[in-house]
Amino acid sequence: MGNPIMSTPSRHVASLVDVAPVFESDLGSVAELSASNFSILDGMSLKRIVLEPGAIREPQWNVNSNQIAYVTRGTVLVSMLATGDEFATFLVKTGQMYHVASGAVYHIENVGEGAAEIIAALRTADPQHFSFQNSVNVMSNAVLGNTYDLPASAFEGFPRGEAPQIIRRTGSATVPENAGLPNAHLFDAEGQIAPLAYPYGSAKLARKQFWAALEDLSMYSLNIGGGGMREPHWHPITAELGYVRSGHARMTVLDPDGTVDTYELAPGQAYFVPRAYPHHIEALSEEGIEFLIFFDQFVPGDVGYRATATAFSREVLAATFQVPEKELPSFPFTPIDPLIVARANPRDPIA
Numbered sequence: 001m002g003n004p005i006m007s008t009p010s011r012h013v014a015s016l017v018d019v020a021p022v023f024e025s026d027l028g029s030v031a032e033l034s035a036s037n038f039s040i041l042d043g044m045s046l047k048r049i050v051l052e053p054g055a056i057r058e059p060q061w062n063v064n065s066n067q068i069a070y071v072t073r074g075t076v077l078v079s080m081l082a083t084g085d086e087f088a089t090f091l092v093k094t095g096q097m098y099h100v101a102s103g104a105v106y107h108i109e110n111v112g113e114g115a116a117e118i119i120a121a122l123r124t125a126d127p128q129h130f131s132f133q134n135s136v137n138v139m140s141n142a143v144l145g146n147t148y149d150l151p152a153s154a155f156e157g158f159p160r161g162e163a164p165q166i167i168r169r170t171g172s173a174t175v176p177e178n179a180g181l182p183n184a185h186l187f188d189a190e191g192q193i194a195p196l197a198y199p200y201g202s203a204k205l206a207r208k209q210f211w212a213a214l215e216d217l218s219m220y221s222l223n224i225g226g227g228g229m230r231e232p233h234w235h236p237i238t239a240e241l242g243y244v245r246s247g248h249a250r251m252t253v254l255d256p257d258g259t260v261d262t263y264e265l266a267p268g269q270a271y272f273v274p275r276a277y278p279h280h281i282e283a284l285s286e287e288g289i290e291f292l293i294f295f296d297q298f299v300p301g302d303v304g305y306r307a308t309a310t311a312f313s314r315e316v317l318a319a320t321f322q323v324p325e326k327e328l329p330s331f332p333f334t335p336i337d338p339l340i341v342a343r344a345n346p347r348d349p350i351a
Contacts (some may be wrong), residue, residue: 010263010271012253014038016048016119016243017268023165027055028115030165033270035125040272043296044217044241045127049108049118051076054169057108059132065124067100068206068217070189070292072245074116077175080106080185089176090183095190097206099213105132111173119243121294123216133163187211189221200228201288201340208298218300220293224249226286229343232278233304238297240273247289250347253279265289278305282343304337 014033021029034045049057051074071092079089082104091111092098100106102123110116136144137160141152148154187206194202207218224230232252244265252262253273264284265271273279275296283289309317309331318325 010253010261011040012251012261012273013263013265013269013271015268016046016270025164025166026052027166027168028052028057028110030057032127034127038270038272040274041125041241042272042274043123043125043239044272044294045122045125046241046243046270046294047118047120047122047127049120051108051110051116051118051166053110053113053115054173055110056167056169058163058165058167059105059107060129060165061105061132062100062102062122063128063130064102065122065127066102066215066217067120067122068097068214068219068294069100069118069120070097070219070221071095072117072119072292074110074114075112076116076118077109077111077173077179078106078185079109080104088183088185089179090181090186091175091179092186095188097187097189097211097219099185099187099211101215109169109173111175119292121217121219121241123296131163131165137161137163184213187213189219196339198228198338198340198342200225200342201230203339207295207300214298216296216298218295218298220291220295220300222281222291222293223288224281224283224291224340225288226283227343228283228288228340230281230339231304231306231337231341232280233302233337233339234276234278235273235295235300235302236276238295238300238302239275240279240293240295240300241270242272242291242293243270244268245290245292247287248284249281249289249291250284251279251281253277282347284347302337302339304334304339306332306341307334307337310334 019031021031023030028051031048035041071094075093078098081087141155144155145152189206192204194204196203201224204221208214244267249265314325
């Protein structure tokens with residue numbers, strides 16, 4: 001058995017499913033983890049959007065960040081208009097992702113028979129957005145008439161109250177014939193052949209080399225079985241914001257002041273690891289874990305403990321760990337870190 005592990009509540013962890021929603025109705029909800037309710041966040045935030053059948057996330061645009069989103073359940077239609085009159089409309093199914101540039105106006109519409117759920121990462125810890133309805137409402141009828149080459153009276157029936165974030169569709173969904181075509185803003189994350197695959201785990205990578213639209217965000221869909229472990233590592237210039245889709249996991253994070261946080265994670269929870277903080281992930285049962293891990297760079301780099309032991313001579317390692325060289329373990333030669341390693345030893349008990 002290994003050394004007992006203390007698992008305690010941590011400032012690195014928050015729940016995205018239990019946090020009070022910023023909007024909620026019988027049509028769905030929007031929940032958010034940002035710097036206002038998850039203070040450790042820096043440069044990223046996370047949203048969970050649930051749309052019931054027939055519901056629409058109203059047209060809006062992000063003020064201060066790009067966004068990537070993963071559909072965990074259902075099928076949605078996304079339409080967007082970006083600068084230069086770039087227009088796109090496309091279907092996003094379970095396991096697929098979409099990208100929205102900062103300032104591009106877009107909508108999300110549930111076109112499936114069941115509820116849709118979306119996990120979205122934004123490249124700011126303080127997300128702000130404008131509603132298209134609210135933006136129209138602040139303009140006078142005359143200004144709107146001039147804009148659309150209509151008389152001012154055409155807008156007299158528009159309500160001027162605060163717009164809801166989720167609205168109801170009237171009638172059946174209209175899905176354009178070309179909505180199923182490939183699109184630069186669409187990425188089939190789970191349809192990808194995993195670039196990193198082992199008998200005990202795999203990682204599918206939504207990053208720049210596979211998804212050209214990315215500028216300052218990326219995502220790994222990480223699956224680790226009970227026989228695997230994400231080796232201890234750090235990301236030199238990349239923060240990490242993860243969401244637990246399924247399974248129960250344990251993480252350990254080291255802070256620069258020497259504080260060690262070891263905590264457990266359950267479905268619906270999120271965690272944040274600042275850039276260059278060492279950390280590791282392991283499943284707590286044989287069911288394994290599924291994580292969506294978002295990064296604040298388009299290609300997240302990492303340095304692993306395994307390759308680090310190869311980078312230095314045994315003399316340096318012996319001096320570092322203050323043990324005779326002959327008592328050092330036989331570290332495996334590792335020129336390229338594997339990211340996921342086999343768990344050959346029993347899990348450490350919880351004290």
